Amino acid sequence: MTPRRSADSDTLTFTERARRQQLIECTIDLISAKGYPATSLSAIAEEAGISKAAVLYHFSSKNNLTQATLAHVVAEFTAYIEERVEQAPDPRAAVVAYVRAMISYQRANRRHVRVITEMLLDDKGGTELTTPGRHDTGGRWQTLADLLTAGQEAGLLREFSTPTVALAIGGAIDSVISHWLLHPDLDLEAAADELVTFTLNAIDRRG
Template structure:
């Protein structure tokens, strides 16, 4: 069988790269509006103005395409957070920047949040990506724990277990975002300020 251009060893052409990007964007749009179960290869093909066979030329399956969509979303999310951490002055400010960036990106990219929750946390089955435990495999708590440990080493944060506190802060962020998704009238800016206060109360030295 002739290998698909997008799955074989040959580098895709510029036109093929553009087509793959289009298909990924169509997948993101559909998952964010219809959910994962309602996003079929046929629906993606229709949104892109292509045949299903043309979609399969670039991606071997729905799971293959879904994985590419998730990877793009997580890459953009990670780049956003990393950029804001880079401008922080010191580890304490970096933790604050992390909290603000995690919420800020999701506030500005609601459809991406839906893609993440649909693919990683949805329980309808049908894809190897749908594993609730995989929600934390993208280095989220590890990255925050590293920032907290750096602050402790610099002597600006109190002594605590970085992993536990990182999980607590991450859980608080997730809870606020989950509530906002269901109740969009939530003042997310005010909630962010409260989460920053919550975080600083948890990590600041008390002497």
């Protein structure tokens, strides 16, 4: 039996860490190009130029590897958003920064968008924790809801249900990105401008 490295091991060598990152990048490439179902361990091994047993040494299953891949993508995405939101001078500006960052990151990282779409947003049935589409995505817009609440508390935004408005803004962002994935000629920079206008019309104080 091939020995396996624990995903939580603190004793990985530099070479092992590099190999794990290579496998994650190969998984991103395959999911983005062929979809989650077609991304088998054998296909990942072939993409990486190693044996399937070598893949299993680092990740004990396809689910283990794809979950590590999703975690990597989400961490990169989250760090990008947080950096830009933290630079905003006030909560209202932070909401605008959030909307623009959501679009700009996805425009620059189409492969990552495909991974998130395949693993979180597509409804393909199966068990909640191990199959794409069965994850609870209700918390995806909690950061935006928190920014909206901060804007209300600062007296910069009108009173409204922050979870509902966060879902509305988030849904608009998702719709634009979904259309762009199918029609890459869509001007995402112009779309971001319209989304900001849409957002401010929804949240700004009247009069």
